[in-house]
Amino acid sequence: MTEFEPVLLKRISKKASPSLDAYRADGGYRALTKALNEMTPAYVVDSVKASGMRGRGGAGFPCGVKWTFLPKDHPGPIYLCINADESEPCTFNNRILMEEDPHQVLEGVVLACYAIGAKTAYFYLRYEYGRAYRALQKAIDEMYAAGLLGKNIMGKGLDCDIFLHRGAGAYICGEETGLIESLEGKRGWPRIKPPFPAIEGAFRKPTIVNNVETMACVTHIIDRGADWFKSIGVPPDPKNPRDAGSYGPKLYCISGHVNNPGCVELPLGVTVRELIDKHGGGVWKGRKAKGVIPGGISMGIMTEAEFDTPLDFNGPGKVGCLGLGTAAITVFDDQTSIVDVLYGIARFFAHESCGQCTPCREGTGWMMKILDRMRKGLGRVEDLKILDDVAKSIGIMPGTTICGLADGAGWPIKNAVQKFRSELEEYIRKGERSTAASLQMVGAH
Amino acid sequence: MAFLSESIRKRIEDYIPRYPSKQAVTLPALHIVHDELRCVPRQAIREIAEILGLSSAQVHDTMTFYQFFREEDQKLGKARLWVCRSLACQIRGGEELLNHLCDKLHVQPGGTTPDGKITLEFAECLGACEGAPAVMIDDEHVHNVTNEKADEVINELRGNP
Ligand SMILES: Cc1cc2nc3c(=O)[nH]c(=O)nc-3n(C[C@H](O)[C@H](O)[C@H](O)COP(=O)(O)O)c2cc1C
Ligand code: SF4
Ligand code: FES
Numbered sequence: 085m086t087e088f089e090p091v092l093l094k095r096i097s098k099k100a101s102p103s104l105d106a107y108r109a110d111g112g113y114r115a116l117t118k119a120l121n122e123m124t125p126a127y128v129v130d131s132v133k134a135s136g137m138r139g140r141g142g143a144g145f146p147c148g149v150k151w152t153f154l155p156k157d158h159p160g161p162i163y164l165c166i167n168a169d170e171s172e173p174c175t176f177n178n179r180i181l182m183e184e185d186p187h188q189v190l191e192g193v194v195l196a197c198y199a200i201g202a203k204t205a206y207f208y209l210r211y212e213y214g215r216a217y218r219a220l221q222k223a224i225d226e227m228y229a230a231g232l233l234g235k236n237i238m239g240k241g242l243d244c245d246i247f248l249h250r251g252a253g254a255y256i257c258g259e260e261t262g263l264i265e266s267l268e269g270k271r272g273w274p275r276i277k278p279p280f281p282a283i284e285g286a287f288r289k290p291t292i293v294n295n296v297e298t299m300a301c302v303t304h305i306i307d308r309g310a311d312w313f314k315s316i317g318v319p320p321d322p323k324n325p326r327d328a329g330s331y332g333p334k335l336y337c338i339s340g341h342v343n344n345p346g347c348v349e350l351p352l353g354v355t356v357r358e359l360i361d362k363h364g365g366g367v368w369k370g371r372k373a374k375g376v377i378p379g380g381i382s383m384g385i386m387t388e389a390e391f392d393t394p395l396d397f398n399g400p401g402k403v404g405c406l407g408l409g410t411a412a413i414t415v416f417d418d419q420t421s422i423v424d425v426l427y428g429i430a431r432f433f434a435h436e437s438c439g440q441c442t443p444c445r446e447g448t449g450w451m452m453k454i455l456d457r458m459r460k461g462l463g464r465v466e467d468l469k470i471l472d473d474v475a476k477s478i479g480i481m482p483g484t485t486i487c488g489l490a491d492g493a494g495w496p497i498k499n500a501v502q503k504f505r506s507e508l509e510e511y512i513r514k515g516e517r518s519t520a521a522s523l524q525m526v527g528a529h
Numbered sequence: 530m531a532f533l534s535e536s537i538r539k540r541i542e543d544y545i546p547r548y549p550s551k552q553a554v555t556l557p558a559l560h561i562v563h564d565e566l567r568c569v570p571r572q573a574i575r576e577i578a579e580i581l582g583l584s585s586a587q588v589h590d591t592m593t594f595y596q597f598f599r600e601e602d603q604k605l606g607k608a609r610l611w612v613c614r615s616l617a618c619q620i621r622g623g624e625e626l627l628n629h630l631c632d633k634l635h636v637q638p639g640g641t642t643p644d645g646k647i648t649l650e651f652a653e654c655l656g657a658c659e660g661a662p663a664v665m666i667d668d669e670h671v672h673n674v675t676n677e678k679a680d681e682v683i684n685e686l687r688g689n690p
Contacts (some may be wrong), residue, residue, distance in 0.1 A: 249553075269550070340621070423619075
């Protein structure tokens with residue numbers, strides 16, 4: 085197989101300037117020019133639909149299909165929200181796109197606004213991305229000065245404004261309706277659905293929420309065509325009637341115990357093992373991997389024996405994981421205690437639960453406390469059953485919560501109780517104690 | 530006399546045309562005040578509410594949901610130093626780093642040094658995981674922070690008032 089040539093990271097890997105002039109010299113805004121001159125909005129929607137591109141934010145919903153859920157002939161306003169909250173632990177691909185090649189993303193945003201009939205787009209950007217905020221604002225200013233934003237863009241009658249809206253450190257504001265509530269100036273409490281945002285979203289108007297990488301993909305689909313996009317990646321699994329295929333290039337984040345952590349772009353469907361060995365430089369310190377967190381911590385855990393699983397939208401489910409998620413892997417080596425890993429994960433969700441659903445608010449807290457007791461050498465064998473019961477009873481799937489945070493909180497715990505049962509039982513039986521630094525501090529956490 | 534300066538009020542008002550509802554300016558307004566005053570005093574909440582046509586309880590409710598904002602009695606130091614404790618950092622020394630900084634600065638997470646220069650915080654994933662363990666100074670990441678590098682960072686923060 086020939087080496088895949090990056091598309092989304094093409095300019096970034098060459099350290100090209102993020103300026104408008106440099107972007108244009110590399111063919112930037114060609115797609116927008118083409119769309120405004122030759123394509124109707126409906127044609128843009130159809131192209132994105134035909135590409136089979138599934139959203140890159142975690143849920144993997146087909147992007148063009150989501151756009152068609154907007155009411156037909158709506159008098160407006162319709163809003164586009166770009167989800168730049170990127171708070172799923174171990175995920176940083178959106179940040180790299182925004183910091184280093186903002187126009188590639190912004191071109192996709194204007195294309196999406198044209199397609200869906202939105203005149204205003206809001207970037208909901210996590211506060212922690214100060215560099216991305218400044219890079220985007222600079223790029224947006226350049227666009228206004230060049231007539232690529234504002235009124236009558238390229239003389240084609242398109243009006244479009246893009247505004248940056250900074251978050252304030254809450255993971256839940258990445259959930260699309262939590263995002264909308266937060267944008268509106270309220271607590272980031274996810275809404276009960278339906279109505280879905282396409283019908284009633286920001287400011288009670290039809291709204292599309294899309295991820296940053298999704299927007300960058302739109303730019304290239306319009307530039308190179310839907311067929312090009314569909315020629316990359318993996319077709320639907322004939323054995324899974326619900327699989328819509330995994331097309332296009334994807335940014336994979338690699339972190340944890342590898343020699344070369346970083347972000348790489350590959351066709352969807354690369355295996356965990358290839359990511360670690362070929363792209364991550366192998367496990368650090370000459371050790372072996374014990375497992376991996378695929379797709380951010382919400383997607384579960386894979387053991388070393390499962391590393392040949394392809395990371396496409398269909399693969400992780402075959403080994404009991406929740407899904408592809410953000411396609412970010414974090415490797416932990418064979419000297420890492422699974423209890424420490426689980427405690428860190430449980431602590432995250434207990435901290436980030438928004439608190440409005442009792443099973444999530446209480447359940448995430450209990451899981452953290454049980455794991456804390458376990459790491460102090462006071463675990464009981466029946467704790468594993470309690471953890472499993474809690475993990476399986478919180479979430480949208482069991483029907484007890486409003487949003488998917490709770491499913492994500494339970495999944496890694498449930499996976500670990502099944503896949504690492506003997507290690508957990510032995511830990512409890514021996515009354516092992518964690519050596520984690522967070523336990524050595526007096527009075528902290 | 531208004532508590533918030535003319536320039537802060539003006540910056541808040543400039544956000545209003547961006548949104549179809551004034552309430553949407555709540556977060557931008559809180560950020561403007563918080564950045565400038567290193568906390569959001571009660572009187573500022575009242576005036577933000579007044580500018581945006583809200584009750585001060587609404588602004589207070591939103592503000593306290595995001596544990597990010599500090600009230601007056603918890604005023605931040607000149608710099609806010611965040612240490613990531615989420616998975617990628619946790620397993621590459623993030624927790625040891627947080628302990629080291631607590632020792633060095635003689636504060637617990639959340640606390641501010643007596644000279645008012647540095648507030649130390651723990652953070653969940655900062656989105657800089659390829660550079661684990663990572664820290665953030667206000668809103669800029671620093672990658673691959675060893676104890677030595679952390680010492681340099683705090684020296685700089687102490688030296689440049
Ligand atoms: C708890 C939770 C957190 C989420 N965080 C993010 C996020 O940070 N970024 C993101 O794009 N999507 C996030 N999502 C998914 C969004 O709800 C939504 O599906 C996505 O932004 C849609 O964009 P896409 O269709 O382009 O993928 C999150 C979902 C949940 C349940
Ligand atoms: S599931 Fe958890 S995070 Fe989601 S709305 Fe309910 S309490 Fe909030
Ligand atoms: S886990 Fe620390 S920056 Fe992501």
